[in-house]
Amino acid sequence: LGEFDQKGTVRTKYGTRDQLLAAIEAARKAGLQVYADAVFNHRMGGDETEEVEVEEIDWHDRNQVISEPYRIRAWSRYLFPGRGESYSPLKLNHEHFTAFGADANDPDPEERKIYKVVDKSFAGEILLEYGAHDYLMGASVDLSHPEVRQDLMHWGRWMVEQTGIDGFRLDAVKHMPGTFVREWLEHVRAGFSDRELFAVAEYWSGHLEELKEYLDITERSVMLFDAPLHFNFQRASNEGADFDLRTIFDDTLVGDEPDMAVTFVDNHDSQPDQPLASWVEDWFKLHAYALILLRERGYPCIFYGDYYGNDGKQHPLTSHRMLIDAFLEARRAHTFGECHDYFDDPNCIGWVWTGDQQHPPMAVLMSNNEADSKRMNVPGGPHTFHDVTGHIEQPITTSDDGDADFSCPPGKLSVWCARG
Numbered sequence: 540l541g542e543f544d545q546k547g548t549v550r551t552k553y554g555t556r557d558q559l560l561a562a563i564e565a566a567r568k569a570g571l572q573v574y575a576d577a578v579f580n581h582r583m584g585g586d587e588t589e590e591v592e593v594e595e596i597d598w599h600d601r602n603q604v605i606s607e608p609y610r611i612r613a614w615s616r617y618l619f620p621g622r623g624e625s626y627s628p629l630k631l632n633h634e635h636f637t638a639f640g641a642d643a644n645d646p647d648p649e650e651r652k653i654y655k656v657v658d659k660s661f662a663g664e665i666l667l668e669y670g671a672h673d674y675l676m677g678a679s680v681d682l683s684h685p686e687v688r689q690d691l692m693h694w695g696r697w698m699v700e701q702t703g704i705d706g707f708r709l710d711a712v713k714h715m716p717g718t719f720v721r722e723w724l725e726h727v728r729a730g731f732s733d734r735e736l737f738a739v740a741e742y743w744s745g746h747l748e749e750l751k752e753y754l755d756i757t758e759r760s761v762m763l764f765d766a767p768l769h770f771n772f773q774r775a776s777n778e779g780a781d782f783d784l785r786t787i788f789d790d791t792l793v794g795d796e797p798d799m800a801v802t803f804v805d806n807h808d809s810q811p812d813q814p815l816a817s818w819v820e821d822w823f824k825l826h827a828y829a830l831i832l833l834r835e836r837g838y839p840c841i842f843y844g845d846y847y848g849n850d851g852k853q854h855p856l857t858s859h860r861m862l863i864d865a866f867l868e869a870r871r872a873h874t875f876g877e878c879h880d881y882f883d884d885p886n887c888i889g890w891v892w893t894g895d896q897q898h899p900p901m902a903v904l905m906s907n908n909e910a911d912s913k914r915m916n917v918p919g920g921p922h923t924f925h926d927v928t929g930h931i932e933q934p935i936t937t938s939d940d941g942d943a944d945f946s947c948p949p950g951k952l953s954v955w956c957a958r959g
Contacts, residue, residue, distance in 0.1 A: 572706065573703075574704060574707055575704045575708070577695075578710040580710070580715050581676050582677055590612055594654075595653065598652075601653070601672070602671055627697075635680065637679045638653055653674050672714055673714055692726045692727070705734075705736065707738050713742045713743060717757045724757075738761040750792055762799050763801065768837075776819045792837075797837055801838045810854070811853070826951075833869060833890075833903055869956055873900065886906055888905060889915055900957050902943075902945050904952060906947050906952070910948050914944050917937050920939055920942075923937075925955065927954050927955075928951075
């Protein structure tokens, strides 16, 4: 965590152990829970090489062996000289891995290669893309090895004990057996029965059925990021007025199993120039945030780059902080009572929160085409509404029956909040 002198530094890329613990404590004092990002599938940065007998695997079909066995020098030795025996005695060697992506004897190959350790097998219960998508990058960890399993079980409880975190984000789970994830979570949570440990997993697939199958394998012990919803957002932003907004939640996790969905618009992997680039265009970005922040279903996640922006030279990201903050305040103050949908037009959809005795109502309307309006009903009127996006300055007042024609500008949205 940043307390041992390793590879010429005590601090990690992010800071020292003390700084990490201070950051966690500051976040908790601010009312936040803290989740740790756990990467189990692969390792990089080995301490020493080792001669290993391997066979090359076809990159596009991992079930196909394309060479006779031969020996490479793999970065398979993880000795942790700075740590020594502290916390864990395990030192890793080639027996703890299934495959490698580099040969120190051939540091600059003409093409990418996968070197599978002879007599090792890729894991089952994983995505069948490329035949078997166990291998992703670096040194692929053998999660069936008893020493690896024991050490990772120990690490999970150790991480919670050392840092006081509230849960985990599990990286790249489609490359690991779902039963291991389930057993790992069961083990870690059993050590902290007096508290809830949240877990969300990154299963990067736009196919809803794959995500549902994974939920079955893990017995719903972990939520999933709703990648299918993200891809719907991306498609809507690319197709413009040709996209039918009524279908935005079709074939998504939040539409099918909302209690298991962590919704998001974009993330670090989907931004431009990343291998999984699938960016939601800026004009639709706030439509998407309204759809995850101002509705009941799903556990919404805000991307740092969308909130703060960045000054990247090739693809700088726009900060949407002002309106995201407005949405967050609207969520806090107005998403009460019943939610009534008006998904009745391919280019203009809306919904209404009726509010309750303590919370005033709200209406949301969005268009992907021309300026539009929709007659919607907010019971208990009359109420006067103001568009907190600032897109429309003139307020709207409902009739005694609660009816009003709510409007939004072309290709934008308006969030109409009544005052308490």
